[in-house]
Every structure is written in structure tokens, then in C-alpha cells.
Amino acid sequence: MNSTFIAWLKYLSRICGFDTADSFPPGHPYARTRWNAAYFDIASDVKPDEIERRLCAAITNTPTVFAYITHPTRRMQRALFGVLAERGCRKGNAAALAHLLIAAYRSPHTPEALPGLRAAILSTEHDEPEERARSLLAFLAQMQSPYDVIEAEN
Numbered sequence: 001m002n003s004t005f006i007a008w009l010k011y012l013s014r015i016c017g018f019d020t021a022d023s024f025p026p027g028h029p030y031a032r033t034r035w036n037a038a039y040f041d042i043a044s045d046v047k048p049d050e051i052e053r054r055l056c057a058a059i060t061n062t063p064t065v066f067a068y069i070t071h072p073t074r075r076m077q078r079a080l081f082g083v084l085a086e087r088g089c090r091k092g093n094a095a096a097l098a099h100l101l102i103a104a105y106r107s108p109h110t111p112e113a114l115p116g117l118r119a120a121i122l123s124t125e126h127d128e129p130e131e132r133a134r135s136l137l138a139f140l141a142q143m144q145s146p147y148d149v150i151e152a153e154n
Contacts (some may be wrong), residue, residue: 019044021051032109033076036068052076059083066100070107077101077113081149098133114143 021044022037023032028048029066040058042051056079058065062081069076087094104110105121112118120139124132 005123016045020048024048030071030111032071033073034070038066039068054073055079060110063097064100066097067103069104071110072104073109074113077104081113081140084137088141094137095130095133098136099129102132102136114140 020037020092021042023034025048030048030052035055040055042054046054052073053073055069056075056153059076059079060083063080066072066076066080073081080097084094084097084101084122102121105118121132121136124135127135
């Protein structure tokens, strides 16, 4: 009886938005995507599209939070691409952000945001970290508009 009551309270708390979400709801196409709730204050009753929009806005404003997301969605990656393009134009430290993207692709479950991106990252697997970042930034620079891709439904 106690376990049923506790399960019901957890369910009610989630529906009412009292919990902080740290993943998309079960059954969502990006259900494997997780984030550290301490860095993203998102109530559990927020719709998935709004969750993704908020995470992308957080990445755009503070790109280092990308490190606290596992299996980032394509949109989240494109938000980071936008920051990388901006920092590259301003001669900012884009290499540190490139390392975050490389780390995200360690998992085979991270969806590929650009055709050939996973292969480009894997091809530098045995290189030094600085060289890997340079290679990734060169690959992204080849793309005409890497962060402005229309996503097709899978």
C-alpha cells in the first residue's frame, strides 16, 4: 500500500510540475537525452518542444552547459554550431566548445546533426585533443551553414 501511495504521489508531483525534469518523457524520440537538472530549471510539466527550446536557449547563452547534456538532440547541437560559428568569426576560444561536441559523440546514441559529422570526429580519434578540435572546426567551416539545417522526421 505504501509503495502504491508513493508512486501515486510521484506521478502527481510530476504532472503538477513540482519536480524538475532531467529528461524527455518516456516514449519521446529523444528519450535517451538527459541533462543535469541543477543547471537547467525545467518543471516536469513542460511540453517536450518547449523543453528543447529552453535547452537550446541555454546553450546559446552559456555554451559550456552543453557539457551537462548526454545524447544532445540535433537542435541542441545546432545551437552549439551557431555559437561555434560566432566564436570562430570573433576569434574566440571555439576549441573548448569543439571538445564538448567531441565528448558528446563518444556515445553511439548521440544523433548525428550533420551528415558526416560522426565520421569526421571518429577519424581523428587517435590525434591529440588540440588537433581533434582543429579538425572538427575545419569540418564545420566547410559546411555552408551547419547550424541552419532543416530537420526531417525520422
